[in-house]
Amino acid sequence: MVELTLIILILALIAPLIAPYDPNYIDINSILFPPSINHLMGTDGLGRDVFSRMLYGAQISLLVGFVAVGIATLIGVI
Numbered sequence: 001m002v003e004l005t006l007i008i009l010i011l012a013l014i015a016p017l018i019a020p021y022d023p024n025y026i027d028i029n030s031i032l033f034p035p036s037i038n039h040l041m042g043t044d045g046l047g048r049d050v051f052s053r054m055l056y057g058a059q060i061s062l063l064v065g066f067v068a069v070g071i072a073t074l075i076g077v078i
Contacts, residue, residue: 012058021049023056 011018020040027047035042041050 008058009062011055012062015052015055015059019049019052019055021052023048023052025049 020038025048027043030039030043030047032045033039033043033047039049039051041054044050044053
């Protein structure tokens with residue numbers, strides 16, 4: 001379990017280096033493409049690359065998790 005968390009943390013930190021596309025770029029010519037060499041996890045209903053969005057989304061999720069744990073620890077210590 002620790003290994004998986006560490007891998008997700010590393011991928012989230014290096015997301016700008018390994019994400020193949022801008023996670024917010026809307027490409028109406030690529031709507032709902034299946035997984036392929038160009039889009040590893042396909043595209044969503046707006047043509048955005050799902051893999052890039054997951055990498056950048058992991059950053060937000062980890063930040064929220066760490067802040068929540070920090071606040072809970074602070075309250076618990078007090």
